[in-house]
Amino acid sequence: MAILVTGGAGYIGSHTTIELLNAGYDVVMADNFYNSSPEVLNRLKIITGREIPFVKCDVCDEQQVENLFASHPEIDAVIHFAAYKAVGESVEKPLDYYQNNIGGALCVLQAMKRHGVKNFVFSSSATVYGEPERIPSDESCAANGATNPYGWTKVMQEQILTDLCKSDPEMNVAILRYFNPIGAHPSGLIGEDPNGVPNNLLPYVAQAAIGKHPSVRVYGTDYPTPDGTGVRDYIHVVDLARGHVAAVKKLAEKCGLVVYNLGTGVGYSVFQVIEAFEKACGKKLERNILPRRAGDIAENYANPTKAREELGWVAQYTIEDMCAHAWNWQSKNPNGYKE
Numbered sequence: 568m569a570i571l572v573t574g575g576a577g578y579i580g581s582h583t584t585i586e587l588l589n590a591g592y593d594v595v596m597a598d599n600f601y602n603s604s605p606e607v608l609n610r611l612k613i614i615t616g617r618e619i620p621f622v623k624c625d626v627c628d629e630q631q632v633e634n635l636f637a638s639h640p641e642i643d644a645v646i647h648f649a650a651y652k653a654v655g656e657s658v659e660k661p662l663d664y665y666q667n668n669i670g671g672a673l674c675v676l677q678a679m680k681r682h683g684v685k686n687f688v689f690s691s692s693a694t695v696y697g698e699p700e701r702i703p704s705d706e707s708c709a710a711n712g713a714t715n716p717y718g719w720t721k722v723m724q725e726q727i728l729t730d731l732c733k734s735d736p737e738m739n740v741a742i743l744r745y746f747n748p749i750g751a752h753p754s755g756l757i758g759e760d761p762n763g764v765p766n767n768l769l770p771y772v773a774q775a776a777i778g779k780h781p782s783v784r785v786y787g788t789d790y791p792t793p794d795g796t797g798v799r800d801y802i803h804v805v806d807l808a809r810g811h812v813a814a815v816k817k818l819a820e821k822c823g824l825v826v827y828n829l830g831t832g833v834g835y836s837v838f839q840v841i842e843a844f845e846k847a848c849g850k851k852l853e854r855n856i857l858p859r860r861a862g863d864i865a866e867n868y869a870n871p872t873k874a875r876e877e878l879g880w881v882a883q884y885t886i887e888d889m890c891a892h893a894w895n896w897q898s899k900n901p902n903g904y905k906e
């Protein structure tokens with residue numbers, strides 16, 4: 568019995584692989600390194616002391632995916648991370664996003680069907696709530712409000728999985744809606760390594776702290792929030808990874824289709840995050856106040872009650888931990904996985 572982790576060399580996939588191994592599961596990792604580095608495999612070996620089975624595979628390539636399942640008959644469940652994830656890029660290249668994200672998921676699900684694999688965990692996002700119906704958002708909020716093609720690929724995949732579960736009562740699917748994952752493994756050996764200039768707040772702040780940017784961009788100080796900046800539910804990537812382990816355990820109970828928010832339930836503003844990071848790195852960071860970024864909402868944070876009650880999962884790390892671990896990773900690896 569093993570768990571296939573697609574996108575296993577990515578930011579969330581690599582942290583999840585460690586937590587699965589810690590929990591006693593066997594893992595088969597797959598990745599095509601489109602947006603990740605083979606160096607992750609070396610780092611995982613150092614952290615876990617194990618050689619983790621790895622298959623280089625593009626999840627959109629039917630033959631490669633077939634070969635992957637055929638050569639690893641021990642696969643019993645799939646955690647599907649492999650996808651494109653940049654919001655702005657998805658607006659410019661919608662066809663690429665629909666093809667890769669939906670095409671990849673369909674290819675994996677078809678192979679699972681051929682091989683009788685019935686357990687699937689899906690990497691969804693709080694982005695499906697769009698402008699949230701309620702804050703904190705709970706799983707019963709309307710989840711069809713995406714504001715960009717990336718978000719729509721998540722909404723559409725949730726629909727595909729819903730239809731699949733209706734057609735096959737043996738399927739067990741956990742849809743996990745992530746809030747804002749940040750931080751890094753406490754070892755500082757793996758972390759987030761974005762290509763080019765980061766879009767997301769935390770990697771940008773971390774790069775500013777090592778001197779790659781003269782200041783931190785603050786997109787809007789006129790939101791209806793306590794300090795005027797956007798509020799989000801930042802969650803430590805290790806907590807998020809443990810949420811996947813809890814979801815895999817749930818699938819073993821033959822749960823059918825289940826949906827969970829993975830967040831802390833606490834919102835922090837952009838200014839609060841910058842202050843927490845300043846404490847972690849011991850430096851003052853310049854703030855560059857800019858207009859609002861198109862498509863951003865004022866505030867969103869999770870109601871994480873359902874995951875606590877049904878999965879027994881609660882996020883443990885604080886915003887201070889998240890910033891300290893992100894800084895540990897960034898300062899030890901100023902250029903990420905690149906030499």
Ligand code: UD1
Nearest residue numbers: 654692694766767768771784785786797798799837862863
């Ligand atoms: C973004 C995506 C979301 C995706 C998530 C993945 C958008 C509109 N949404 O969420 O679909 O699932 O990333 O992690 O891009 N901010 C700054 N300066 C920056 C960057 C961000 O002030 O340099 C602010 C934003 O206005 C926002 C907060 O920081 O208030 C968080 O932004 P970000 O990290 O990009 O995440 P989201 O926009 O919440």
